[in-house]
Amino acid sequence: MSAPGITGVAYALPARRRSLTELAKLGQLESDSSLLAQFGFDGVYVAEEETPYALALAAATAVLTEHKVPANDVDLLLYCGTSALAFSPRGSAADVARRLATTGRFQYPATRLQYDLGLERASTIALDQLACTSLFAALRLARATIAAGEARRVLCVSAEFFPECAGREAIFNVTADAACAVLVERAAPQNRILSSAVSTKGYYWDADALRNEIVASYFPTAKHVVDETLQRAGWSPHDVTWVIPHNVSVRSWEILLGLVGIPRERLWDHNVARIGHTLAGDNFINLRDAIDDGSVRPGDRLLLFSYGYGAHWTALAVEA
Amino acid sequence: MPATQAILVTGATGLLGRAVLQRLLASDARLRAIVLVRDATRWSGAGLHERVTAVEGDLRSVGLGLTGEVHALIRQQVRAIVHFAADTRFSNPLAQAQAVNTAGTEHLLELAYECTSSVRFAHVSTAFVAGRRTGTIAEELDAPSAGWVNAYEQSKYEAEQLVRRHAADWVIFRPATVVCDDCHGAVSQLNAVHRALRLYRAGLVAMIPGTDRSTIDVVTTDFVAEAIATLALRADAAGCVAHLCAGDGALPLGDLLDMTFAYWARDSEWRRRGIARPPLVDLNTYALFERSIEEVGDPSIKRLTRSLSHFVPQLALPKLFETSTARALLGFGAPPVREFWLRMVEQLFAEGDTALGATRAA
Numbered sequence: 001m002s003a004p005g006i007t008g009v010a011y012a013l014p015a016r017r018r019s020l021t022e023l024a025k026l027g028q029l030e031s032d033s034s035l036l037a038q039f040g041f042d043g044v045y046v047a048e049e050e051t052p053y054a055l056a057l058a059a060a061t062a063v064l065t066e067h068k069v070p071a072n073d074v075d076l077l078l079y080c081g082t083s084a085l086a087f088s089p090r091g092s093a094a095d096v097a098r099r100l101a102t103t104g105r106f107q108y109p110a111t112r113l114q115y116d117l118g119l120e121r122a123s124t125i126a127l128d129q130l131a132c133t134s135l136f137a138a139l140r141l142a143r144a145t146i147a148a149g150e151a152r153r154v155l156c157v158s159a160e161f162f163p164e165c166a167g168r169e170a171i172f173n174v175t176a177d178a179a180c181a182v183l184v185e186r187a188a189p190q191n192r193i194l195s196s197a198v199s200t201k202g203y204y205w206d207a208d209a210l211r212n213e214i215v216a217s218y219f220p221t222a223k224h225v226v227d228e229t230l231q232r233a234g235w236s237p238h239d240v241t242w243v244i245p246h247n248v249s250v251r252s253w254e255i256l257l258g259l260v261g262i263p264r265e266r267l268w269d270h271n272v273a274r275i276g277h278t279l280a281g282d283n284f285i286n287l288r289d290a291i292d293d294g295s296v297r298p299g300d301r302l303l304l305f306s307y308g309y310g311a312h313w314t315a316l317a318v319e320a
Numbered sequence: 321m322p323a324t325q326a327i328l329v330t331g332a333t334g335l336l337g338r339a340v341l342q343r344l345l346a347s348d349a350r351l352r353a354i355v356l357v358r359d360a361t362r363w364s365g366a367g368l369h370e371r372v373t374a375v376e377g378d379l380r381s382v383g384l385g386l387t388g389e390v391h392a393l394i395r396q397q398v399r400a401i402v403h404f405a406a407d408t409r410f411s412n413p414l415a416q417a418q419a420v421n422t423a424g425t426e427h428l429l430e431l432a433y434e435c436t437s438s439v440r441f442a443h444v445s446t447a448f449v450a451g452r453r454t455g456t457i458a459e460e461l462d463a464p465s466a467g468w469v470n471a472y473e474q475s476k477y478e479a480e481q482l483v484r485r486h487a488a489d490w491v492i493f494r495p496a497t498v499v500c501d502d503c504h505g506a507v508s509q510l511n512a513v514h515r516a517l518r519l520y521r522a523g524l525v526a527m528i529p530g531t532d533r534s535t536i537d538v539v540t541t542d543f544v545a546e547a548i549a550t551l552a553l554r555a556d557a558a559g560c561v562a563h564l565c566a567g568d569g570a571l572p573l574g575d576l577l578d579m580t581f582a583y584w585a586r587d588s589e590w591r592r593r594g595i596a597r598p599p600l601v602d603l604n605t606y607a608l609f610e611r612s613i614e615e616v617g618d619p620s621i622k623r624l625t626r627s628l629s630h631f632v633p634q635l636a637l638p639k640l641f642e643t644s645t646a647r648a649l650l651g652f653g654a655p656p657v658r659e660f661w662l663r664m665v666e667q668l669f670a671e672g673d674t675a676l677g678a679t680r681a682a
Contacts, residue, residue, distance in 0.1 A: 035615060172616045201594035212621045216526040219609070220596030251612050258605030259527065 004146045005188025006139075006318065008069075009288040010062035011180040012055040013275065014047035020174065028168040036174055040250030040269065044168060044176035044276030047161055053086045053109045055179035056159035057116055063181040064117065064155070071118035075151035078141060079110035080127045080134035080158035081179075081280070090164040113157060122155070131308030132246055133198075134158055135180060135281040136316065140196050142184040156182045160279035171309065173248045173277040180281030190298055191287075191318050195232035197225045198314040207310035218252075218307065223259045225313040226305055233301075233317035237261040241300035241320075244290060246282040246307065247272045262303070268295055282306070287318075296320045325437075326352040326397045327553070330379065330428065331404025332372075333357060335509045336444070336498065336548075339541055340402065343549035345371055354394060356384065356405070379405055379424030384431060394431060400440040401432055402552050406476070410512060410630035414471040421475035422482065429486040441487035442552040447494045447537065447565050447641050449477040454637050459561040459645040461492070469637070470630045491557040495544045496565040496641065496654075502542035503655050505663025512631045513538060514668055520577075521584060521669065523595035524624055527609060529636035530573045530600035536657060537570035537641055543654045551649055560645055567643035569656030573635055574600065576661065583662050603636045 018026075020033040020043060029036065047055070056079070064071065086109035088095035099105055110124040130137050135158040142154035159179035162168065168175050184193075199221055204214050230237060240262050245253055250269055257264055268290045275285065283304040290296040300320040307313050327344065331337040332355040345351055356377045357363050363374040375394075377384040383391070407420035425443065432439040450457045451468035461484050468474040483490050499514070500507050507514065519525050544564045551557040571579075577597055585591045601609075613625045647653045 031616070199594075203593045212618065212624070213523045215613075215617065215621055216524045217594070217596055219526045220599050221594075223599050224596060249612075251608065255605055255609050255612065258608065259599055259601055 003192040003194065004143045004184055004186055005190065005192035006182055007185045007188050008063045008067040008183040009284050010059050010066060011178060011285045011288060012058035013045040013178050014050050016046050016048045017043050018046050019043040023168050030167060030169045031172055039172060040272040041174040041276055042273035044174050045178060047090055047177040049089065051087050051089050052081055052159040052161045052179065056109060056113060056157050059179040059181040060113060060117055060155060060157045063183055067183060069183065072121050074119045074122045074153050074155045076145060076154040077110060077114050077119055077122045077124045078127060078138040078154060078156045079113060079124060080138050081109065081160050082128060083108050083126060085161055093163045093165045130312055131310065132279050133306050133308035133312040133314045135182065135284060136306055136314040139182060139184055139316065143193055146184065146186045152186045154184045156184060158280045176276035176278045178278035178280040178285065180284050182284050191320055193316055193318055195229050195317045196315065197228040197232065199225050201311050204311045219256060219259055221313045222256050222305065222307060225315050226260045226303065229315040229317050235301055235317060239301050240266060240303045242290060242296055242302050243267045244283050244286050244302050244304045245269060247275060247277040325399045326354050327400040327402055328354045328356060328394055328398045329402045330356045331406065333363065334404055335541055336545055337404035339545035340548045343545060347549065354398065379427060380419045382427060384427050395435050398435055398439060399437055400442060400553055401428055402442040403428055404444045408472060410470040410472050412471050414474060417471035417475035422478040425479035426482050429482060432487060438488055440553060441483060441490040443483045443490060443492045444548065445480050445492050445494045446476050447496045447563055448473045448634065449480055449494065450639060451477065452637050454639055456640045456642055458642050459563050461561060469634045489558050491551060492561045493548050494561060494563050496537040496539045498541050498544055499538040500540055500660060500664040502540050503660040505660050505667040507664060507668050516628055517665065517668060519624055520598065523593060525598045527601045527606060528598045529603050529606040529633050531636060531638055532574065533638040534573035534635050535570035535638060536573055536576050537566045538657055539564060539566060539654050540660060547646065547650055557649055560649065562646035562649060563641045563643045564646060564654065565641035565643055566654045566657050567641050569654060571657040571661060579662065580665055583665060603633055
């Protein structure tokens, strides 16, 4: 049966990787590094020379090249990421401020990417404000656009950095800089997207003020979204071959898996230690690596779940 | 009972003790009561004082800290002891719980032994002496222990064993958790169930240990007081353990969460906050969650989680309390939980939400 699916994934990481010990010495962690190590983290990639745009271009170029996609055969480019940061080396906050105060604010990464990649037929749409769920939203939008007959091939690109002035920890997760590009096509032979679910709770928009409520709401809402995704795919929790996670604390994943009734050993968690938590698209980076290392095989049933800090919970069911 | 004879009541200042004392005195105009209190100046008999004498004492002390005169009065006049007093804090360390609940009972049993006449020992225990046992819980004393969820349960279990071993004439009452005064739902005294409900409403409960078979067995003060007043002094209750529980009228935990959620969701302001109904989880997953909060939570969420940790694991240990002995003796049973639960919830929040849910405003 044909269905829109993921036909390619590529990602780009900065050159520099820093260990937890280095980050602690630089004062970029809030928690004790031994606690973060218990949660599965080891180090993260930190952009010290690159811009978000440079990584986005590298990831997008890689996916188009690897899959031999002609530049004029992409119908839609969906770009996720904070546009003000896109051209700033290291995500420099000072550079962002300068751009926002000038007509530099109209220099958009989506437009430039369309030009640099030569996607002459592609229209562009940018997505923002969804934290770690942006790339999921792009895929949902791509799937809907394809289903509506308005596109056959959509390129989704996400690039997110933490500004250099920010620390490297968010709610006990160690954060990395990265970019990820995903191709979504109308009749995908593999990695077909069978279902999705999303829950947005605007009440939590002021995440800092409602931190305790957010901690309490994370798990029940995540369970609800996962249950709904599985139900729409016609799967039970035991049907799931692999959970392809966002790279947050492995402990929190163990709790969530206990809640939804999926065995712990089905969590593909190799990249929590290697890469850390990127806002750009952990799940898809992990999907690529899980396919490459032979963990994911054709026909496997994959559950991808992510949470956008504050108000967004989302999941996809994908048949490999 | 002859006019010169009396009952000794501990815990008469509590909601249940007072309600039972009122009923006992109302049922027998000749009955006199001696109430054991920590501070006699704080005792108010609510119109009963003509036949009630307050004496100062401390359950934790050998001899209860009674003066010689009071001790003699009790020895000569008391024909029954109705023992309500307990330290009901679930978070107590074991030694602290035992000091009042176990040693205190032992001290009372010693006093009963010293009385000149045979004394009925009516011991108010708790249904949760069953601790970690699951399945049908019989009205008996011989079931082997499976451990306990908190020190309160253990200390009350140990007290029951002392009663059986040392009292000549005893009856043991095991009430479920009392959550409201009567079927109209008024709440006179807050406990862990009410605190948990407030956290639930405030959106601060991430998950609850439980299974599909878990139930909530809660009762009204009215029912428990009537049952104890009816049986405390009755000869045919001797040697009986009576579960004062809803039994098969208990509510499945999932139903209770759903109906409470649906009730609150009628309020559009509450509904639009998007608070999720907490899922039921196994004890291992809950323990992992608790451990994580201990490691990374801020002080307030740690405090909230700890406040639940001493009793919520009980929800994952499903039990059905048998009530046939109590029903046969009483001729009536507890009202089904469904009959009063939502009225209780309504009354609990009649004056609006507590500050627990108002962190944004703070």
